[in-house]
Amino acid sequence: MWAGLFGFTNTLAMLGWILLAFFPRKPLTHSAILYLGVALLCLTYAVCFIAVLGGGLDPVTQSGAGKPGFGSIEAVRAIFMSDGGVVIGWTHYLAFDLFTGLWIARDGDAKGFGRVWQVPFLAATFIAGPIGLFSWLVVRERAARRTGRG
Template identity: 30%
Template sequence: MTEMLFVLTFAVAAPFWAMMILLPRWSWTARVISSPLIVLPVVVIYALLVIPAFGDVLPAVASPTLTGVRDLLGTSDGAAAGWAHMIAFDLFVGRWAWLDSRERGVPALVMAPVLLLTILLGPLGLAAYLAVCTRWRLPEGAATEPQHLG
């Protein structure tokens, strides 16, 4: 079951990435991506992996040590849970960046590689977007606080 959940993790997130990267101007993309619930399928997979192992997971994350985290992630269940964790947060960050970029008027051709970097190396994709968004300021009168986190 772990192998199936591992494979399913990216499969349920991929359509949302494809919409943001390949179909950024399609009206359905904005409708779908505007919902933070797009990460829910991955969160459910994560829960299916973590809840049964909660007794092992909680000590490793409540008082983390390098050895404890290595041992947790060094199992098939731990690696699959770690993967689901990364995919869920990368998708949430990618969603935020995509929505914010639309408010700022960042061109889709600029965002495509940023989103691809976010899929592959999440924090570096976030850093790239933070660098990109300094070039495109929010329009006058637009909210200065992130509006699309939840």
């Protein structure tokens, strides 16, 4: 089950990134990325998060895992000691990175950055989310000042 869900979330995110990088930036494309990509990943995350942390599905049972939670590194590690925990963690990354990529693309379009300029930042965000976002924030600053901080 978890391997299938992992594959589904990866495919869904990849389709969103392909739309973002290579398809015309029209309202329908943005809506597809936001609702059929990001929102569906968020819903998948929420359902799995509640099921796993509630103990109803793939509870953490490995010895020494401790009680799952967010209060310590050991508690967070316990979440990732199950396939369900890995899938929800990965889905979290996929959803937020795709949302961030959509924001970068919209922001780049609004500030007059062409797609050729945007693609390296989108690729960096796809591969290593915070690095791509930080790089974009540095590059966009001058354009943000020119356009009144928008």
